[in-house]
Amino acid sequence: xxxxxxxxxxxxxxxxxxxxxxxxxxxxxxxxxxxxxxxxxxxxxxxxxxxxxxxxxxxxxxxxxxxxxxxxxxxxxxxxxxxxxxxxxxxxxxxxxxxxxxxxxxxxxxxxxxxxxxxxxxxxxxxxxxxxxxxxxxxxxxxxxxxxxxxxxxxxxxxxxxxxxxxxxxxxxxxxxxxxxxxxxxxxxxxxxxxxxxxxxxxxxxxxxxxxxxxxxxxxxxxxxxxxxxxxxxxxxxxxxxxxxxxxxxxxxxxxxxxxxxxxxxxxxxxxxxxxxxxxxxxxxxxxxxxxxxxxxxxxxxxxxxxxxxxxxxxxxxxxxxxxxxxxxxxxxxxxxxxxxxxxxxxxxxxxxxxxxxxxxxxxxxxxxxxxxxxxxxxxxxxxxxxxxxxxxxxxxxxxxxxxxxxxxxxxxxxxxxxxxxxxxxxxxxxxxxxxxxxxxxxxxxxxxxxxxxxxxxxx
Amino acid sequence: xxxxxxxxxxxxxxxxxxxxxxxxxxxxxxxxxxxxxxxxxxxxxxxxxxxxxxxxxxxxxxxxxxxxxxxxxxxxxxxxxxxxxxxxxxxxxxxxxxxxxxxxxxxxxxxxxxxxxxxxxxxxxxxxxxxxxxxxxxxxxxxxxxxxxxxxxxxxxxxxxxxxxxxxxxxxxxxxxxxxxxxxxxxxxxxxxxxxxxxxxxxxxxxxxxxxxxxxxxxxxxxxxxxxxxxxxxxxxxxxxxxxxxxxxxxxxxxxxxxxxxxxxxxxxxxxxxxxxxxxxxxxxxxxxxxxxxxxxxxxxxxxxxxxxxxxxxxxxxxxxxxxxxxxxxxxxxxxxxxxxxxxxxxxxxxxxxxxxxxxxxxxxxxxxxxxxxxxxxxxxxxxxxxxxxxxxxxxxxxxxxxxxxxxxxxxxxxxxxxxxxxxxxxxxxxxxxxxxxxxxxxxxx
Numbered sequence: 001x002x003x004x005x006x007x008x009x010x011x012x013x014x015x016x017x018x019x020x021x022x023x024x025x026x027x028x029x030x031x032x033x034x035x036x037x038x039x040x041x042x043x044x045x046x047x048x049x050x051x052x053x054x055x056x057x058x059x060x061x062x063x064x065x066x067x068x069x070x071x072x073x074x075x076x077x078x079x080x081x082x083x084x085x086x087x088x089x090x091x092x093x094x095x096x097x098x099x100x101x102x103x104x105x106x107x108x109x110x111x112x113x114x115x116x117x118x119x120x121x122x123x124x125x126x127x128x129x130x131x132x133x134x135x136x137x138x139x140x141x142x143x144x145x146x147x148x149x150x151x152x153x154x155x156x157x158x159x160x161x162x163x164x165x166x167x168x169x170x171x172x173x174x175x176x177x178x179x180x181x182x183x184x185x186x187x188x189x190x191x192x193x194x195x196x197x198x199x200x201x202x203x204x205x206x207x208x209x210x211x212x213x214x215x216x217x218x219x220x221x222x223x224x225x226x227x228x229x230x231x232x233x234x235x236x237x238x239x240x241x242x243x244x245x246x247x248x249x250x251x252x253x254x255x256x257x258x259x260x261x262x263x264x265x266x267x268x269x270x271x272x273x274x275x276x277x278x279x280x281x282x283x284x285x286x287x288x289x290x291x292x293x294x295x296x297x298x299x300x301x302x303x304x305x306x307x308x309x310x311x312x313x314x315x316x317x318x319x320x321x322x323x324x325x326x327x328x329x330x331x332x333x334x335x336x337x338x339x340x341x342x343x344x345x346x347x348x349x350x351x352x353x354x355x356x357x358x359x360x361x362x363x364x365x366x367x368x369x370x371x372x373x374x375x376x377x378x379x380x381x382x383x384x385x386x387x388x389x390x391x392x393x394x395x396x397x398x399x400x401x402x403x404x405x406x407x408x409x410x411x412x413x414x415x416x417x418x419x420x421x422x423x424x425x426x427x428x429x430x431x432x433x434x435x436x437x438x439x440x441x442x443x444x445x446x447x448x449x450x451x452x453x454x455x456x457x458x459x460x
Numbered sequence: 461x462x463x464x465x466x467x468x469x470x471x472x473x474x475x476x477x478x479x480x481x482x483x484x485x486x487x488x489x490x491x492x493x494x495x496x497x498x499x500x501x502x503x504x505x506x507x508x509x510x511x512x513x514x515x516x517x518x519x520x521x522x523x524x525x526x527x528x529x530x531x532x533x534x535x536x537x538x539x540x541x542x543x544x545x546x547x548x549x550x551x552x553x554x555x556x557x558x559x560x561x562x563x564x565x566x567x568x569x570x571x572x573x574x575x576x577x578x579x580x581x582x583x584x585x586x587x588x589x590x591x592x593x594x595x596x597x598x599x600x601x602x603x604x605x606x607x608x609x610x611x612x613x614x615x616x617x618x619x620x621x622x623x624x625x626x627x628x629x630x631x632x633x634x635x636x637x638x639x640x641x642x643x644x645x646x647x648x649x650x651x652x653x654x655x656x657x658x659x660x661x662x663x664x665x666x667x668x669x670x671x672x673x674x675x676x677x678x679x680x681x682x683x684x685x686x687x688x689x690x691x692x693x694x695x696x697x698x699x700x701x702x703x704x705x706x707x708x709x710x711x712x713x714x715x716x717x718x719x720x721x722x723x724x725x726x727x728x729x730x731x732x733x734x735x736x737x738x739x740x741x742x743x744x745x746x747x748x749x750x751x752x753x754x755x756x757x758x759x760x761x762x763x764x765x766x767x768x769x770x771x772x773x774x775x776x777x778x779x780x781x782x783x784x785x786x787x788x789x790x791x792x793x794x795x796x797x798x799x800x801x802x803x804x805x806x807x808x809x810x811x812x813x814x815x816x817x818x819x820x821x822x823x824x825x826x827x828x829x830x831x832x833x834x835x836x837x838x839x840x841x842x843x844x845x846x847x848x849x850x851x852x853x854x855x856x857x858x859x860x861x862x863x864x865x866x867x868x869x870x871x872x873x874x875x876x877x878x879x880x881x882x883x884x885x886x887x888x889x890x891x892x893x894x895x896x897x898x899x900x901x902x903x904x905x906x
Contacts, residue, residue, distance in 0.1 A: 042550045045544060069508065118546075
């Protein structure tokens with residue numbers, strides 16, 4: 001992408017006014033995507049994003065300039081333009097880069113650019129046919145495929161030189177069930193840090209069946225009753241509650257501004273002792289994994305909460321610096337257009353010892369949230385809300401009728417303390433997480449767990 | 461390689477590959493952002509960016525290729541576009557448009573904005589922060605920022621179309637936190653324009669502060685079916701989530717409950733909805749869409765009756781009508797889809813205060829959370845965490861939070877009882893006045 005001489009000159013220009021630190025992030029990202037609606041291939045697109053971002057830091061001040069004109073003169077010009085906003089007195093001597101060596105922990109078997117488009121279409125069509133055949137109530141399907149091969153180069157004034165290749169593949173399957181007046185959608189979006197072998201090894205029929213089943217079940221469901229009640233959240237995407245309500249509050253970007261309820265709480269009991277939570281960017285081929293983060297720090301497994309006690313935050317270089325913590329391998333960005341900040345990778349509540357069956361049997365009345373939808377949180381207050389995409393009423397220890405339109409609202413800090421059961425069936429699920437440094441691939445996850453009391457919004 | 465040279469080479473290569481016609485869509489722009497935190501520059505960004513999309517008709521199917529880099533292998537790019545065209549099976553064809561005879565002139569570029577230096581933008585952000593800090597001791601400012609940007613679009617094809625448009629804008633945003641003991645509330649306010657002299661820094665700061673302070677001490681209320689006032693921008697945000705149902709493509713695919721509703725009552729008869737790409741000062745104002753179709757104003761819903769869907773060339777052809785000029789792309793990377801421009805509910809006569817004064821017991825909602833997860837754009841179901849105020853005997857009595865409002869968008873449209881006169885647009889150019897809804901399910905503490 002860029003040679004050492006160019007990077008050296010750009011960094012030198014970036015710190016020409018005495019900044020403490022400068023960094024170059026160059027990227028080339030080749031993508032393909034295909035979209036099929038109701039069995040018809042509607043969309044096929046390919047292309048390349050390429051550009052370079054230069055970050056200059058001096059004390060509290062962060063300057064960021066980027067361009068996709070990678071010509072030497074242009075890079076030097078924008079580096080100088082950025083430097084003009086700094087008055088510092090640090091001297092640098094950028095002569096040698098230390099290449100960060102490390103093996104690729106996420107092997108790829110079939111590179112996306114070797115796969116014929118026809119093969120991808122045939123694969124998706126299997127999912128379409130299966131979902132349509134599930135039930136006569138299924139009236140529409142939508143399937144999509146995307147791949148991305150992102151090559152990155154990160155170099156900084158401390159002599160770091162790191163490169164990484166991230167190959168990602170993801171599909172989505174949605175099935176719509178309808179009657180005369182209504183429609184309900186079932187959706188799954190599996191993905192991996194892998195090539196096309198991810199699709200080859202996938203049971204797309206099973207995924208299509210499950211999406212269709214979810215849509216049909218919800219179409220026949222009555223509205224969810226509102227009120228406060230115990231909620232049993234199942235594994236996998238149920239972990240979105242931890243991601244939104246707690247994970248974001250454990251990012252250094254929120255902590256450094258004291259904009260999180262978890263600020264200054266390390267060592268304190270912030271959750272029920274049943275809760276151990278981990279962010280692990282090293283899981284092989286997992287959707288949210290990385291070899292190195294977008295500042296060149298190797299990915300790590302960080303225990304965030306251990307038996308209810310807050311152990312650490314997820315940090316990036318800048319915000320970690322403010323709170324006196326080293327980078328934790330969590331600095332991420334969607335592309336060269338964005339300043340990296342502390343973000344999650346694969347974040348989950350660890351498996352406990354309770355049994356799934358016992359948790360349900362122990363609940364007299366409550367809501368069973370089989371699949372969660374998305375949600376959002378206000379980091380200052382910890383107020384969150386989540387949609388439940390498939391839910392059932394629990395009555396006398398049994399899962400009873402399905403209900404729809406449920407949302408869960410509450411405060412992250414309170415919910416963490418009122419988790420009273422954690423089962424042993426941990427599973428992860430893929431998603432995209434949006435925040436100041438863009439939309440990035442992450443996994444959420446948890447085993448089945450129960451929250452004693454939470455406000456359920458519904459219409460019934 | 462400059463864009464016009466690249467265009468010629470792409471067109472030449474495409475002809476050799478057997479494309480029937482083709483087009484290049486080029487977009488570029490630059491932007492500047494400064495963000496202030498505690499009197500210091502916390503963020504300072506400048507960028508220049510651009511890219512193109514090549515598309516062409518091959519055996520009746522449109523094939524696409526995009527790139528941010530202009531120094532590409534032209535033949536390889538055209539071949540990839542051809543491969544993409546070959547797997548397309550949709551029958552509704554996309555078009556390379558020959559262009560309109562006349563294009564409206566719009567005022568989206570202010571040359572004077574180019575002369576506003578970085579230093580002035582920094583001072584503006586600093587003074588907004590200062591005004592907010594001075595307003596009340598319970599306020600801290602999370603962020604005060606000013607962003608400016610310019611953009612350029614150029615479309616050229618082998619059918620004879622060649623159009624371009626240049627625009628610029630400036631935006632100020634402040635986000636404050638009000639804190640009283642453990643009770644914290646964050647609120648933001650935004651201003652967008654093309655002329656920086658139109659910005660009242662003090663007023664913007666104070667609006668954000670008032671919003672955050674008024675939310676302090678909020679508590680939940682008992683649930684029930686309540687008369688609900690939804691503030692202008694909040695209702696515009698809710699409307700944004702259901703715009704997909706007005707898009708012809710979704711109607712044709714069966715993804716919209718507005719199917720077969722043209723000419724029928726879909727909203728209360730006091731509701732008129734307009735899409736106006738020519739609106740002076742609109743955030744989505746433009747002379748042509750991404751397919752090169754000339755812009756014009758149209759009524760979408762007139763006194764509650766659905767008049768038209770939003771069309772691009774492909775969906776219009778399928779329905780045997782003319783494009784409404786709403787064929788837009790999210791960016792140069794994307795394929796053409798359909799999007800509204802300045803899309804809004806026309807204002808009524810009553811002031812907000814008058815509307816509230818007629819309510820014996822109800823809620824006033826000025827913020828909702830969970831719009832991306834708590835709404836189902838197909839079924840119209842919504843269930844949102846909400847906050848605002850309690851209305852008792854015609855006036856606001858206290859602030860409210862930890863409630864959810866739930867209902868169905870299509871039912872809500874029919875249950876609009878009052879449309880106020882305070883039309884306001886959100887930053888996505890979707891606008892609404894404050895509205896009163898005759899009964900929404902509110903759940904809270906029991």
